[in-house]
Amino acid sequence: MAVDITLLFRASVKTVKTRNKALGVAVGGGVDGSRDELFRRSPRPKGDFSSRAREVISHIGKLRDFLLEHRKDYINAHSHILSEYGRMTDAERDQIDQDAQTFMRTCSEAIQQLRNQAHKETHSQQVREHRSAILDFTQDYLRRVCKLYSEQRAIRVKRVVDKKRLAKLEPEATARTREPGSSEEVSLDPSQDSGEKPVAEEHAEKIPAEAQPELGSWGDGKGEDELSPEEIQMFEQENQRLIGEMNSLFDEVRQIEGKVVEISRLQEIFTEKVLQQEAEIDSIHQLVVGATENIKEGNEDIREAIKNNAGFRVWVLFFLVMCSFSLLFLDWYDS
Amino acid sequence: AGQWMVGAKMAAASIRERQTVALKRMLNFNVPHVKNSTGEPVWKVLIYDRFGQDIISPLLSVKELRDMGITLHLLLHSDRDPIPDVPAVYFVMPTEENIDRMCQDLRNQLYESYYLNFISAISRSKLEDIANAALAANAVPQVAKVFDQYLNFITLEDDMFVLCNQNKELVSYRAINRPDITDTEMETVMDTIVDSLFCFFVTLGAVPIIRCSRGTAAEMVAVKLDKKLRENLRDARNSLFTGDTLGAGQFSFQRPLLVLVDRNIDLATPLHHTWTYQALVHDVLDFHLNRVNLEESSGLENTPAGARPKRKNKKSYDLTPVDKFWQKHKGSPFPEVAESVQQELESYRAQEDEVKRLKSIMGLEGEDEGAISMLSDNTAKLTSAVSSLPELLEKKRLIDLHTNVATAVLEHIKARKLDVYFEYEEKIMSKTTLDKSLLDIISDPDAGTPEDKMRLFLIYYISTQQAPSEADLEQYKKALTDAGCDLNPLQYIKQWKAFAKMASAPASYGNTTTKPLGLFSRVMNTGSQFVMEGVKNLVLKQQNLPVTRILDNLMEMKSNPETDDFRYFDPKMLRGNDSSVPRNKNPFQEAIVFVVGGGNYIEYQNLIDYIKGKPGKHILYGCSELFNATQFVKQCTQLGKF
Numbered sequence: 001m002a003v004d005i006t007l008l009f010r011a012s013v014k015t016v017k018t019r020n021k022a023l024g025v026a027v028g029g030g031v032d033g034s035r036d037e038l039f040r041r042s043p044r045p046k047g048d049f050s051s052r053a054r055e056v057i058s059h060i061g062k063l064r065d066f067l068l069e070h071r072k073d074y075i076n077a078h079s080h081i082l083s084e085y086g087r088m089t090d091a092e093r094d095q096i097d098q099d100a101q102t103f104m105r106t107c108s109e110a111i112q113q114l115r116n117q118a119h120k121e122t123h124s125q126q127v128r129e130h131r132s133a134i135l136d137f138t139q140d141y142l143r144r145v146c147k148l149y150s151e152q153r154a155i156r157v158k159r160v161v162d163k164k165r166l167a168k169l170e171p172e173a174t175a176r177t178r179e180p181g182s183s184e185e186v187s188l189d190p191s192q193d194s195g196e197k198p199v200a201e202e203h204a205e206k207i208p209a210e211a212q213p214e215l216g217s218w219g220d221g222k223g224e225d226e227l228s229p230e231e232i233q234m235f236e237q238e239n240q241r242l243i244g245e246m247n248s249l250f251d252e253v254r255q256i257e258g259k260v261v262e263i264s265r266l267q268e269i270f271t272e273k274v275l276q277q278e279a280e281i282d283s284i285h286q287l288v289v290g291a292t293e294n295i296k297e298g299n300e301d302i303r304e305a306i307k308n309n310a311g312f313r314v315w316v317l318f319f320l321v322m323c324s325f326s327l328l329f330l331d332w333y334d335s
Numbered sequence: 336a337g338q339w340m341v342g343a344k345m346a347a348a349s350i351r352e353r354q355t356v357a358l359k360r361m362l363n364f365n366v367p368h369v370k371n372s373t374g375e376p377v378w379k380v381l382i383y384d385r386f387g388q389d390i391i392s393p394l395l396s397v398k399e400l401r402d403m404g405i406t407l408h409l410l411l412h413s414d415r416d417p418i419p420d421v422p423a424v425y426f427v428m429p430t431e432e433n434i435d436r437m438c439q440d441l442r443n444q445l446y447e448s449y450y451l452n453f454i455s456a457i458s459r460s461k462l463e464d465i466a467n468a469a470l471a472a473n474a475v476p477q478v479a480k481v482f483d484q485y486l487n488f489i490t491l492e493d494d495m496f497v498l499c500n501q502n503k504e505l506v507s508y509r510a511i512n513r514p515d516i517t518d519t520e521m522e523t524v525m526d527t528i529v530d531s532l533f534c535f536f537v538t539l540g541a542v543p544i545i546r547c548s549r550g551t552a553a554e555m556v557a558v559k560l561d562k563k564l565r566e567n568l569r570d571a572r573n574s575l576f577t578g579d580t581l582g583a584g585q586f587s588f589q590r591p592l593l594v595l596v597d598r599n600i601d602l603a604t605p606l607h608h609t610w611t612y613q614a615l616v617h618d619v620l621d622f623h624l625n626r627v628n629l630e631e632s633s634g635l636e637n638t639p640a641g642a643r644p645k646r647k648n649k650k651s652y653d654l655t656p657v658d659k660f661w662q663k664h665k666g667s668p669f670p671e672v673a674e675s676v677q678q679e680l681e682s683y684r685a686q687e688d689e690v691k692r693l694k695s696i697m698g699l700e701g702e703d704e705g706a707i708s709m710l711s712d713n714t715a716k717l718t719s720a721v722s723s724l725p726e727l728l729e730k731k732r733l734i735d736l737h738t739n740v741a742t743a744v745l746e747h748i749k750a751r752k753l754d755v756y757f758e759y760e761e762k763i764m765s766k767t768t769l770d771k772s773l774l775d776i777i778s779d780p781d782a783g784t785p786e787d788k789m790r791l792f793l794i795y796y797i798s799t800q801q802a803p804s805e806a807d808l809e810q811y812k813k814a815l816t817d818a819g820c821d822l823n824p825l826q827y828i829k830q831w832k833a834f835a836k837m838a839s840a841p842a843s844y845g846n847t848t849t850k851p852l853g854l855f856s857r858v859m860n861t862g863s864q865f866v867m868e869g870v871k872n873l874v875l876k877q878q879n880l881p882v883t884r885i886l887d888n889l890m891e892m893k894s895n896p897e898t899d900d901f902r903y904f905d906p907k908m909l910r911g912n913d914s915s916v917p918r919n920k921n922p923f924q925e926a927i928v929f930v931v932g933g934g935n936y937i938e939y940q941n942l943i944d945y946i947k948g949k950p951g952k953h954i955l956y957g958c959s960e961l962f963n964a965t966q967f968v969k970q971c972t973q974l975g976k977f
Contacts (some may be wrong), residue, residue, distance in 0.1 A: 001356065002365065002452070002484045007463070008425040009481040012459070012689070020470070050420040057375055124416040126407055133406035137376035269721050 036268065049118065053134050054109045057141065063103050064145045065151065071097060074152055084204065089252050107142050111135060135297065344642075349493035349957060351656070353538050355394045357486060357598040361452050362403045362424060364481055380423045382415070384433055386454055387426040389500045390488050393625045396655070411436055415445060422448040429457035430488075438468030442480075448479045455487040456529055457504070459585040459728045472767050488957070491625055493656065495939055496957045498531040502626060503960040508932040509970040510596055513550050514977050528931065528959055529559040535957070542568065543593035545904040545926060549599035553931045557904055564906035567848030581770040590907075591925035594886055601881040603764060603797045605935050605967040606790040608756040612672045614936040615666035616654075616740060618963045629743050639696060646767055652736050660733055669744070676737050683730050690720045690727070751783040760794050765878070777814045785819040790964055793828050795973075802832075823975030824968055830975075846893065880941045882928060886954070887945065889924045927955040934958025935966070935974075 074093060118131040349459055359368045362381065381400065383391065388410070396816045400408060411427055420865070423446035441449070442820045452466070462481075465738050469475045492497045498506060510516070536543060547557035598605075609615055621628040654661050660679060664672050693716055704852060705753045759776060760833055773795055777788045796802075803811070812822060826865060879887065888898040928942060946954045 002361065002482045003456075004365070004480065005457075005483055006481045007477075008459075009462055009466060009478065010475075012463045014471060015473055016463055016466045016470055020467075061375055126409070126416050127418055128419065128420055130406045133375075133401070134378050137378060137406075141376050198881065226905065332521075 007249060027170070049114065049121075049131060052110075053138060056107060056114070056138055059110075060107055060142050060145055061098065063107070065149065067145070067148050071148075071152060075155055096238060097153060104142065104146055104149070108139075111139055111142065112234070112314075114138075122296070165250070165253070169246065350496060350535075350539060351394065351490045351493045352539075354390075354486060354490050355843065357484065357538060358391060358394060359403060361426065361482065361484060361744050362400075362405065364422070364424070364450055365452075365482055366402075370916075377404045378406050378421060379404055380418060380421050381405045381429070382411050382423055382425045383408065384411040384427040385485075385501045388501070389624060390454065390486060393489065393541045394489055398771055402844060408478045410857075415440075417443065417456075420447050422446065422450060422876045424450045426452045426454065426484070428455065428468065429453045429461050431461075434461050438465060441465075441468050441474045442472045444474065445602065446473065446477075448477050450479050451454055451472075452484045453482070454484055455534055456483045456485070456504060485537040487531045488538075489624070492939075494953070494955045496955070497961045498528060498957070498959045502527075506959045507970060508960070508962070508967070509973055511601070511932050513974060515799070521555075525559055528556050529537060529563060532556070532560055532929065532957075533563050536564070539593055541893065543597065543907055544923075545593045545906070546898075547595035548597060548600065548898075548900045548901055551599065551931075553595040554595040554902060557595050557902065561582075561904040561906050568906060579899075589921075591927055592923040593929065593930050594889055595931060596882055596885060598884075598930055598934075599835065602828070603794045604880055604882075605933065605962065606788065606793050606964050607760055607764075607937055608753050608787070609937050610668050610754075610757050610963075611666050611937075611940050612669060612744075613739075614940055615748075616671060616751075616963075617936050617961075619753075620740070622963075623961070625654050627654060627740060629739060631739070631881045650739070653742065656734055658736075660737055662684055664828075666867045669741075669748070672737075672741060673745070674742055676734065679730070680735050683727070683734055686723075686730075688725055689903075691723070693720055731897075744977040751787055752781070752785070753783070755782055756787055756791055757964060763795050763798050763862050766798070774810065774814055777811065780818075785815075785821075785882055786965060786968060788818050789820045789824060789968060793824060795830055796825070797832065802840075815877060821958075821972055823973075824971035826975035827971045855906045872939055878941075879945060882930065882938050883941050883945045886926060886928055886942065890926050890952070892922055922926075924951065925953045925955075929956075930958040932958075933960045933962050935961060935963060 074096065113130075115135050120127065207257075215271065356368075360366070362368075362379070375382055395403075397408075399529070405424075407418075411425070411433060425437065427437070437451070440446075459816050465478075465481075466475075469478055469922075488498055489498050489500060497881075504510065506527055510524055511521075545561055547553045599725055609618055616622050616627055628649060631648045631650055651965040654665075656662060660675070704734050726814070773792070778784060778790060780787075792811060800945075812825070815822065815825075885898055887893070889901065930938070934956065935958075942954050
């Protein structure tokens with residue numbers, strides 16, 4: 001196990017100090033050492049990069065605290081069984097969602113800015129590596145906090161969907177036998193729906209349509225206080241049929257919903273992978289462009305070389321011809 | 336009660352886990368490390384020297400360092416630029432040059448705050464040197480914490496450790512056994528070894544009972560270690576073995592047994608040719624600190640005339656505890672390894688095909704009415720396939736790794752006919768009748784390198800009861816020289832044998848039989864890559880090497896002439912005495928075997944096999960340095976020149 005010898009170190013510092021004083025060796029600053037330290041340290045460039053990075057991190061920390069604080073209310077309010085009234089209205093939840101999103105966007109922009117700045121400033125290799133690692137950490141932190149948020153959101157969306165489904169089904173069961181007015185509720189609910197289940201809506205609309213002739217016959221028969229047994233039987237049969245239809249619809253809808261959730265998850269994974277590949281593809285693109293440039297330049301150089309070669313040959317020929325002419329001339333001159 | 340359970344579990348925790356935990360705590364500014372998924376990132380810079388690098392590299396990968404928040408990791412003696420606003424964690428040995436460099440860093444004010452961690456305890460005077468430099472640079476408040484980590488040993492496996500890698504020359508077999516060593520040099524060597532062992536026990540958190548053989552270097556180490564442990568225990572205020580720092584050790588009711596043996600009791604094992612995977616890799620390839628370096632020769636195409644010759648690629652692989660295949664098969668005989676790689680490859684291909692099949696199924700989407708129902712299954716399948724992709728990729732990487740390593744090993748085996756050597760040596764060591772004469776093998780030109788022949792002959796020389804006659808010896812020597820061997824190791828072994836004979840009877844190696852199962856036809860039939868034609872499938876029968884036997888005797892408190900006169904030390908007893916009578920009559924549950932002078936994987940594997948047959952018991956194996964046969968022969972050559 002490790003042994004903490006910091007105290008021992010401080011003791012040795014004291015010993016060395018007293019020894020130095022006894023020997024009369026000046027220790028940089030002496031008694032005013034501490035004050036000098038402060039002065040010495042403040043002009044040192046604090047490095048606004050790291051202070052900015054720390055700012056971003058504290059922002060993200062605030063976001064995280066904010067989300068965690070309201071998380072319980074956010075989720076808890078959905079279970080109607082537990083609490084009589086939701087402590088958070090939907091409007092408040094939407095507000096939270098929006099705030100969180102804008103916050104996350106600003107944070108990621110800030111990180112991007114820092115990255116660009118780090119790129120532009122030329123520093124030694126080590127400092128650069130260090131800075132990019134810091135930015136990676138910050139981004140990872142942001143991603144983790146965003147996951148908190150998206151988890152919450154997913155739960156909320158799921159609960160809303162469940163609630164809507166429940167709300168639709170209950171009135172259905174009771175609508176046929178007693179209040180026709182409740183079918184109005186049914187028709188209202190689908191319209192309120194965020195439009196996630198067009199199939200269900202269609203069917204839901206058909207029901208009010210079907211309910212109309214019922215209403216009609218019902219309305220006609222309203223004068224009579226008693227129903228004939230055949231009509232009761234007919235209504236019961238109709239009931240059963242509608243319940244069966246509703247159940248199958250319900251199942252189908254649930255399946256589709258499950259699939260949609262899965263597909264969205266898959267999409268997330270795929271987008272992640274595609275984004276990862278984007279960087280690689282970019283670099284490959286750069287390499288290819290560079291390679292084509294190099295090849296073009298190479299071609300140019302080869303052409304130059306050929307030309308030079310040809311030119312060289314011409315000169316050699318010329319020289320030889322001149323030499324032979326001069327020889328001939330000298331020979332003629334001499335003879 | 337929960338604490339007690341944790342304690343009981345930790346008592347058996349491997350030394351690797353403990354060292355990793357200690358390292359992680361150090362990296363976390365010496366505060367216990369707690370994983371928090373929404374924690375704020377804290378960044379730091381890690382500075383180490385070569386010792387620190389050797390300690391950290393088998394335990395933590397670069398990714399794990401990143402996870403701990405380390406942005407940069409640098410060598411102490413490299414050029415480092417000032418990085419303001421970042422705390423720096425130092426992990427160095429307290430040597431003169433390191434201290435000087437650290438003082439320089441303080442003067443240049445490279446970092447914002449300094450967390451100094453010394454691998455082994457720092458002396459008071461050196462601490463004052465740092466204090467002086469800190470004062471001069473007005474940097475005293477910047478030195479945030481100073482710690483003695485007591486981590487001066489390298490853990491390679493869960494239950495195996497080595498003392499050092501950087502200065503193994505200092506504590507090598509040669510250094511300990513050379514005839515011209517002075518007393519002071521010996522003292523230095525012993526002190527180094529004892530320091531590391533002490534750190535080891537501090538990290539393990541237990542005070543062992545020490546037993547060692549008489550009259551050897553091991554005895555010197557035992558005496559010093561006992562003294563050091565005793566001093567530390569007496570000093571109640573600063574003892575490292577009491578209080579919260581100990582934790583788990585208090586809950587284990589049994590103290591471990593430390594068996595200190597000297598390399599000289601068994602010189603045949605380091606020379607032995609081996610047949611298990613890990614030992615083979617260590618023997619044949621370049622393998623140290625869990626990293627194997629392969630030179631891959633590029634393909635066999637003819638290079639066009641005039642072109643530059645293709646460079647051989649150098650590849651290095653890390654064989655880590657995460658690698659499940661390695662953990663399972665590092666002790667298996669080689670043909671088994673080859674077979675398992677094939678199996679893994681096949682299962683991987685099956686999984687790959689599954690994933691590919693999904694592609695074709697997805698093509699049916701929307702065309703079929705039954706597609707909707709199929710779709711729901713397929714999305715589930717697709718999700719699981721996508722999430723299992725990283726696993727598959729990792730598996731493929733491991734399979735590739737092991738295929739390459741095993742192929743390289745196989746090439747060596749085939750080129751040098753190592754299976755023949757292995758079989759022959761086993762026979763020699765177990766004193767069964769030899770079917771081929773030694774001279775034949777030595778004079779055979781295509782069986783093995785000269786070094787292999789030298790090894791074989793040395794093993795023969797070591798294990799025979801009576802020395803061969805002069806004429807025979809001359810014959811052998813001539814054959815060896817013809818084969819190109821250097822005869823110096825033989826010189827040394829002769830001296831050793833003479834000395835060992837005076838001390839005690841040479842150790843016997845027990846009975847063993849090897850059953851060659853002929854050609855490995857099964858492998859060939861499955862069309863494997865590992866065409867092991869001509870390589871015999873040798874089955875290892877359990878045998879106990881001398882070290883294992885000694886351990887067995889001591890652990891089970893058996894009476895045996897070999898171990899009866901071993902010395903007994905108990906640092907916890909008030910009065911130090913040299914009694915050879917053990918006070919404790921119960922068999923030990925935990926034992927640590929330490930070989931002074933060097934060890935190797937063959938012994939390690941043998942110990943592991945031995946302890947597998949005894950559930951509930953644990954063994955740790957350590958040595959002052961880890962060498963393979965080549966290095967050992969080199970050391971013997973140097974020794975033989977005296």
